[in-house]
Amino acid sequence: MIPVYYHPGYAAPIGDDHRMPIRKFAMVAEILGNDPAAYFHTPEPISREALARVHSPTYLRAIETGEPRELAESQKFPWSPGLFPAVRLTNGGLFGAADHALKCGVACALVSGFHHACGDHGEGFCTFNGLVVTLDALFHGGLIGHGAVLDMDLHYGNGTAALAAGRPHMTALSIYGSDYWENQAHTDVATIRHQDGENHFSAILPNGTDEPGMMDILEQALPRLLSRGKPDLIIYQAGADPYQEDPYSPLNLNHQALKNRDLRVFRFCKDHSIPVVWVLAGGYTEDVRKVVKVHVNTFEACKEVYLT
Numbered sequence: 681m682i683p684v685y686y687h688p689g690y691a692a693p694i695g696d697d698h699r700m701p702i703r704k705f706a707m708v709a710e711i712l713g714n715d716p717a718a719y720f721h722t723p724e725p726i727s728r729e730a731l732a733r734v735h736s737p738t739y740l741r742a743i744e745t746g747e748p749r750e751l752a753e754s755q756k757f758p759w760s761p762g763l764f765p766a767v768r769l770t771n772g773g774l775f776g777a778a779d780h781a782l783k784c785g786v787a788c789a790l791v792s793g794f795h796h797a798c799g800d801h802g803e804g805f806c807t808f809n810g811l812v813v814t815l816d817a818l819f820h821g822g823l824i825g826h827g828a829v830l831d832m833d834l835h836y837g838n839g840t841a842a843l844a845a846g847r848p849h850m851t852a853l854s855i856y857g858s859d860y861w862e863n864q865a866h867t868d869v870a871t872i873r874h875q876d877g878e879n880h881f882s883a884i885l886p887n888g889t890d891e892p893g894m895m896d897i898l899e900q901a902l903p904r905l906l907s908r909g910k911p912d913l914i915i916y917q918a919g920a921d922p923y924q925e926d927p928y929s930p931l932n933l934n935h936q937a938l939k940n941r942d943l944r945v946f947r948f949c950k951d952h953s954i955p956v957v958w959v960l961a962g963g964y965t966e967d968v969r970k971v972v973k974v975h976v977n978t979f980e981a982c983k984e985v986y987l988t
Contacts, residue, residue, distance in 0.1 A: 681719040682982055683787040684712055685777040690791055692757065692766035704963065705790050707972045712790075717983050723776040723789075725768035730775070730817040731808055734843060736800040743767065743807060755802025763807070770794070771810040774915070774959060778814050781957040782823060782913060786946075786986050788979065793829075793917040793959045795837035796860060803839060804860060810959070811915050812843040812850070818913065819849045828911035829853065830902075830945060833919030833961040834929055835860045836873070841880040850879060851911060853904050855897065857885035857922060857931045867930050879908060885922070887930040891937035894922075898941065902948050914956045916945055920963030920974035927964055938974050942981035950985055958982065 686709045712718040731740060742751040744764040752759040770791040777789035793811040796804035815827035828851040829844070831837040837854040844852040859866040859873050866872045869884040876882055883901040885894055905911065922931050923938060933941075942958075949956040958978060963971035 682717055682979065682986065683721055683777060683780045683784065684709075684718045685721050685723045685773040685780070685787065685789040685791075687723055687769050687773060689766055689769045690773065692763050704968055704971055704975070705960070707968065708790055708960065708975045711972070711976050712979055715979070717987060718979070721776060721780070723769060723773035725765065726771035726775055726813060726817070730813055731768070731771070733816045733820065734799060734813045735808060739800050751801060755797065755807045756805055757807065767807045771808055771813050774810040774957070775814045775817055778818060778913060778915065778957040779823065781955040782818075785955050786982060787957045788982065789957060789959050791959050792961050793831070793915065795831055795833060795840045795917060795961070796835070798839045798842055804835065804865075806839060809839050809843060811840050811917065812847070814915065815850055815913070816847065824912035825849065826851070826909060826911050827913045827915070828905050829915045829917065830905060831855070831917045832922070832941065832945070833917055834858050834921035834926065834931070835865055835962065836882065837917070838874065841874065841877065841882075844880045845877050848879060851905060851908050852880040853901060854880075854882045855885065855901055856882065857887070857889060858928060865928060867928070885931055888932055890932045891940060894931070894933060894937065894941060895944065898944055906952070910952060911954060914949055914954050916949075916956055916958040917961045918942055918945075918958050918975070918978045919961040920971045921961070923963070923965060923970065923974055925965045925970060926962075927966070935970075935973055935977060939977040939981050942978045943985060946982055946985035
């Protein structure tokens with residue numbers, strides 16, 4: 681069975697008309713709830729101590745209290761008293777799933793990794809960077825010595841890269857088709873892109889990239905996850921926004937292409953005996969059912985690799 685960490689409290693009260701389809705977490709959970717291969721777990725909120733290792737006291741106070749409001753809404757969510765507990769739960773879900781993956785090899789958290797979140801502010805619908813919070817908490821708890829993030833959201837994981845730069849126990853790899861600077865997406869990766877560092881790397885998917893092109897780039901990039909030694913854990917952020925009908929996507933990738941992406945990632949982790957925990961990310965297609973299908977397909981790919 682595949683451990684799945686979910687809580688209805690993941691859905692922050694941001695309003696039904698927000699660009700971020702917050703209801704997708706519940707929709708994915710409902711479908712997986714009918715799959716006998718999914719073993720559901722209820723997470724605990726992440727500790728304040730774990731958040732404080734990554735995010736500044738001023739920013740944490742802003743998310744909890746709403747003041748200053750500009751900082752509290754820097755991630756482009758309307759602030760409410762329910763935001764802080766919701767994001768503590770999402771971060772707790774990822775931490776719980778990651779801890780479980782270390783024991784059994786694979787697990788899933790039906791959360792976003794929030795890869796745009798920086799140490800002192802949020803960006804791009806990302807409040808607290810659960811990817812870095814989780815790896816830091818595992819490292820400081822003595823559960824890992826080195827962890828990695830494989831980010832395949834459409835957008836570059838700028839917050840993760842910035843936070844990884846000061847954390848030699850992390851390796852981050854972002855494979856993306858849209859850059860992200862100063863809280864704004866830049867679709868043409870041929871004209872603007874971030875620079876790599878000693879422990880954060882990237883590979884671009886040029887506009888119009890199809891499945892063969894994506895798989896070639898993925899094949900060339902995956903070894904970067906091993907370039908600093910084999911990690912004890914990989915967090916895989918399986919984005920839905922590279923999907924060809926997504927309003928932000930310049931890529932030519934259908935549902936099967938994205939499932940094949942997931943299959944390759946899981947096979948890489950299994951072949952190298954690296955535990956993996958995966959999370960949802962992105963996805964803004966008007967018909968949210970198409971977003972949900974991407975995420976459900978990730979679960980199907982996970983089953984194919986780990987349960988057959």
